[in-house]
Amino acid sequence: MKEHTPLFVVSHHWQEQADGIDLRFWLKGENHAEQWLVTAQESVCFVAQTQLPAWQRLWQQKRFAVRVGERVFTTLMGAQAVPVYSRSVRAQRRWVKEGRSQGMSVWEDDVMPSDRYLMERFLFGSLQFTDAKPQPAHSQPSLHxxxxxxxxxxxxxxxxxxxxxxxxxxxxxxxxxxxxxxxxxxxxxxxxxxxxxxxxxxxxxxxxxxxxxxxxxxxxxxxxxxxxxxxxxxxxxxxxxxxxxxxxxxxxxxxxxxxxxxxxxxxxxxxxxxxxxxxxxxxxxxxxxxxxxxxxxxxxxxxxxxxxxxxxxxxxxxxxxxxxxxxxxxxxxxxxxxxxxxxxxxLWHFLIERAHLTGLPMSRAGGSSAAFNTVYLPRLHRYGFIANHVGEQVLHDASPGGFVMDSAPGIYNNVLVLDFKSLYPSIIRTFLVDPLGLQLGLAGSEDESVEGFLGARFHREKHILPALIDQLWAARDQAKAQKNAPMSQAIKIIMNSFYGVLGSHLCRFFDPRLASSITMRGHQILQQTREFIEARGFAVIYGDTDSVFVHAADHHDPEQLGHELAGLLNRWWQQQVASLYRLESHLEIEFETLYSRFVMPTIRGTDKGSKKRYAGWKKTEAGHELVFKGLEAVRSDWTPLAKRFQISLYESFFTGVNFKPLIAQTVLQLKNGELDDQIIYRKSLRRRPEQYQKNIPPHVQAALIRRRLQPGWQGRTIEYVRTVEGWQPVPFVTAAPDYEHYIEKQLAPVAQALLHFLDLDFFALIDEQMSLF
CATH class of the missing domain: 3.30.420.10 (Ribonuclease H-like superfamily/Ribonuclease H)
Structure with a gap:
């Protein structure tokens, strides 16, 4: 291998040989890929130190050849463990299975030799050879x-x-x-x-x-x-x-x-x-x-x-x-x-940068837990600790999701959106949330730790994850400065995935005290942020996970107000975190968006404000942009008729155009058959139509009809129309469309969500406008 030349790890493999395990790494240089072979390696896992005599009897009885390491490690549950090395992964799997059947404990036996070889040396994505030894590197390979x-x-x-x-x-x-x-x-x-x-x-x-x-x-x-x-x-x-x-x-x-x-x-x-x-x-x-x-x-x-x-x-x-x-x-x-x-x-740039950050192969879809394992395990080992196995943590306290405030429904002018920049990673950095820190914090004195939630305490000095987030944060800032959007996106996804990993039962680092110390802190931060803003005379009409929506009312310069509030909040949080916790705050709130016009609808059929649903007229450098969140225009289960009608209706309302003729004209065009190309429902079939027995929804009814009329049809997506004779599939629509259905179920709900605040009724408005035609 050429010295000091960055080489991208295309793939890695392992194979058992008589003298141990061979590791094969395919590395891509400037023009071609070549194989790097590492021979006579061992596979390692960890067994409970107190059970070592029982393990030794098992190895001797079954004639398993192993080597026991001298160093003692501690699991995150507090057990003592020793490493055991095998020259055969298959043999290791057999004795691990036999030992577990006898109630003995094993950790990290699922880490394969080629993965561990790279991981323990921090060889993520690329490497280079210096004095014939592999060292971490970064490259931009030209992949064929x-x-x-x-x-x-x-x-x-x-x-x-x-x-x-x-x-x-x-x-x-x-x-x-x-x-x-x-x-x-x-x-x-x-x-x-x-x-x-x-x-x-x-x-x-x-x-x-x-x-x-x-x-x-x-x-x-x-x-x-x-x-x-x-x-x-x-x-x-x-x-x-x-x-x-x-x-x-x-x-x-x-x-x-x-x-x-x-x-x-x-x-x-x-x-x-x-x-x-x-x-x-x-x-x-x-x-x-x-x-x-x-x-x-x-x-x-x-x-x-x-x-x-x-x-x-x-x-x-x-x-x-x-x-x-x-x-x-x-x-x-x-x-x-x-x-x-x-x-x-x-995507190539993104997948390559993700490989450099996490060590995950480009082929890996998702893989949040695997990425966390790869970056966290080698650092944990250097502290003398090893990870739990999946399912070992038996605490079952539920970790709440992100905090969503009750909304204040209505029509508003000048709504500011203030957004915490990467809130959950910021909480990890600020409040030192960390698997190792939790173990050491609970074992140490209160003075050495920071209080979390559900009884958690995190060590002030010894931790891993906050420093990892620091590194990723700095790398993302650098990527932004270099306008490296794929790298920035990869880092954002990885940082935001850490909370989900810690709250997943499928992760070896799962602990509800970790996840709750992130989400419940987020609840606290959002609630106190709302109190801070409202104490200054501005109403918070909604909040969701990491954002608050502030009604600037008739403020003479809403954008200036947004920046001022963000600055005040950042300084206030710095003071709060320093005085209450003796920590440095990494919380950062930004003024993100100004909606010059904004509609927060009610839950259909009630006066209660909805959540995760709104429409806004967003101010941009080029003018304005219509934004929908959770409403029909951005949902796949509504017809093109409803989506286009909603866009036209809200655009007219936000720009001050009389929307009443639009409503009447749409109904008239619908009844005249001019919008028949927009009334088609489209839905995927998750199962074969005949597998639905008790509840047969409309799209399945249509699919069953199509199957009967066209026996060879095996489609997975069905298009269908509501007719006066019921649901019928495209292209076997024989009856006239049921236009009243579309008026009542597609147009009326869309319009009434807005008209409700204007003391107008959709059907009365239609009658009134129709008389003018």
Whole structure:
């Protein structure tokens, strides 16, 4: 390996040998990836010191070869433990299972050797060699990527679908392999990269050959693990073709996910397999749904090559039978869309930066607990402590969520939003919330600790997490200064995930005293912030987790007031934290938004203010922006009619335009059939329609009708309309739309939420306006 050259860790693996465990790391330099081999390693876990004689009897009786370390560690529950080293992970798993069946305790046995090797050396994302020793580094690798998309007959669980084609696309090379046994519909030779083969076996062989030829660092796709690669693997098994798509011609290693028997994890030698939806979710992107069509239309403003037809599955089948060139173009475009999406959304930069921060591979979707383990465990070990195992903490006090104030419903001018910058990470930094600090704080004197909630106390000097947050905070400020948005986003997501990890039963660091000392402190901070503001004569009309909404009323300069209140609050919190806790405050509240006009609706049918639902006319540098939170315009379960009506209605109201004609005109257009393209409901089917027995909601009723009229239909999303004869599916709508339904259930609720405050009634207003036409 070249000295002092930063190398990105593409993948890492382990394999047992006669003399121990070999660790293989694939590292990407400037132009190519190479393997770094570390031989004769051991796997380590920890056993209870008091049970060591019993463990030694077990090892001797079963002839397990182990090595017991001399150093004594302490668990976060206070037990003493010693490290035990094994040259075989499989043997370690056997003796751990046997010991646990006898009631003996083991910790950290689930940390795999290659993960631990990197983690304990703080080799996150990249490394470099100095005097032949690996050292932490940071790099910006140029990763070579391959997008894979297959087309098959309609997938039915439990049945391997027939393979129609495989599309393979890199930024510079494209190939579409189509299986056409008959050969009658072979296209003209006018599409570069199109190859027609007679058998599935030939298609698979050429797919593997193409992947080996382009030699990607990453393979991507849309549901690429659980569908595309899994289906290809099954066809390879059936045809006797080695699915050798890894480096060194290695085949994938598959594991069924414990949380879902229909989902898999894949390990591929020297490559990462990154699934598109998981990558977008990890980067905190939100869409109405995570279908390729929806995400591509949102990000790229283009979608699949097949126009939106009622039954895309049937159209794909038709193209495959009748027009292979169009079929190949459709398949290739799906693969190209995923390539373009990763680039347009900056996902590669995000995933690389996340790897540098957490050590998580790019393929890992979510992984908050794993990220916390990776960054926290090596630091904990240096204090002489080890982590609990999942489920060991038996405290069950519930940790409350974020504080949401009761709202004051109404129409307001000049509403300021003051927002605490990363409130939960700030609380961790300020009040020293930390797993190790909790253990040491409870064991020490009160003078050495800071009081938390549910009986928690945190050590003032010895802790890990506050310093980690400090480092991440400084790194995010630097990323912002450098306009490195992916890095800033990665850090924000990681910092905000720490609270959730500490409050999750699935995390080895779970303790309700930790999570509650964050959320309950947040409640206290928000309540005292409200009291501070109201003592100065301004009403707080709403608050949610880390924000307060302040009515500036007729203040001559609301923006100036927002900045003044933020400054006063920051100084006040610094004084409070210093005087009450003898700590430095890292709480920082900012003036975030001015809504020149604002509507806080009531809960439908009551006079009580709603929560997490409002509309505002937000002041921006370019003018104003209409903002909806939780209302129909941003919800997927309302029709386009309701969404567009709400946008037009509130925009008219906020800009002072008479909205009464708009309401009447919309109703009139609806009744005249001019808005029939906007009255279609669209909903996903979470189960097969026939699995619904007792409660059959409207979308399922429509799906059952469609299944009866079109037996081959297997769609997962149903579009349907309310007609005078009940719910009917698109395109089998035979009756006239029930326009009264849409008036009462779609338009009236949207309008009345606003009209309620103006002492107007939707239906009376319609009658009044209709008389003017």
């Amino acid at each position: 990527c391959l997008s894979v998309d297959i087309e098959t007959e309609w997938y039915t669980p439990g049945k391997l679908p027939a393979l129609y084609s495989v599309a393979l696309a890199t930024p510079s090379e494209k190939q579409v392999l189509i299986v056409d046994p008959g050969g009658a519909s072979r296209p003209p030779e006018d599409m570069p990269g199109l190859v027609v083969v007679d058998t599935v076996k030939a298609c698979l062989q050429q797919t593997v050959a193409f992947i080996q030829q382009v030699n990607p660092d990453c393979i991507i796709g849309w549901n690429v693990i659980d569908f595309d690669l899994r289906i290809l693997q099954q066809h390879c098994d059936r045809e006797g073709v080695p699915f050798s798509i890894g480096r060194n011609r290695q085949s994938p290693v598959w594991r069924q996910r414990s949380d879902n028997q229909e989902r898999y994890a894949i390990e591929l030698e020297g490559r990462q397999v990154v699934d598109g939806p998981g990558a977008f979710r990890s980067a905190a992107w939100f869409f109405e749904d995570f279908s390729l069509e929806t995400v591509a239309q949102s990000v790229l403003k283009r979608g699949k090559r097949i126009d939106h037809v009622d039954d895309r599955v049937a159209e794909i089948e038709r193209l495959y039978r009748q027009n292979l060139t169009a079929f190949a173009q459709y398949n290739l475009e799906d693969a190209q869309l995923v390539l373009d999406l990763f680039d347009a959304a900056g």
